[in-house]
Amino acid sequence: MTTKPSVLFVCVHNAGRSQMAAGFLAHLAGDAIEVRSAGSAPADQLNPAAVAAMAELGIDIADQTPKILTYDTVETSDVVITMGCGDTCPVLPGISYRDWALDDPAGQGLDAVRPIRDEIRTRVEALITELL
Template sequence: MTSKPSVLFVCVHNAGRSQMAAAFLAHLARGAIEVRSAGSAPAESINPAAVAAMGEVGIDIAGQSPKVLTFDAVESSDVVITMGCGDTCPVFPGVSYRDWDLQDPAGKGVEAVRLIRDEIRARVEALIAELLPAHA
């Protein structure tokens, strides 16, 4: 791993789970980890329920936009975390792959998305403790 670890969050639409995870990691790691997110089939816009749920914890993701998954993004990451994108994520040697089994927030209200958000935050906090033991 480089001096500054890099993490890529991948879900199908890059409109909910991966956006929330990237926002939490960027916010909680305070720049100590390079953060990216992408989707195998990006949506047109960010899930409004995800925007609302993140806004409740003081993180604004309204200005984000779904991005397409690229080989370069995967290859240049130390850790790739998939969230329901199946086998669409390319595999490169030296990259650590993890799959977070999280409910898809698509089509759900803010109440349901809050639970997903809180699960993502807990997993991101554990990831930070693993990648930056001095931060824990």
């Protein structure tokens, strides 16, 4: 019996990119992949434009909260995808790391967040194909 893969999305504030990625992965993969997200310096709340951009596609991330990145969360993940957290993300042997260079939606309006959201969706779809 195989265990399902675990993916951790990491960005600085865990309020935009990583939350949108986690929302897409949970929506598109269902329970086939364990989905996590965290930030090196979590914000107080999600980026409202990110929440609105996802809601346009029928994905509700409004109930999510930014979470602090912990060593344990990284250690127990199969794939860690960073999105601008730089050197603050611990690197551990045996874990697959990817860095997705994406614009930061912080302080951006909905029109600027939509293309970021769409790029994240494309990357998440490719990730699902790879992992399943």
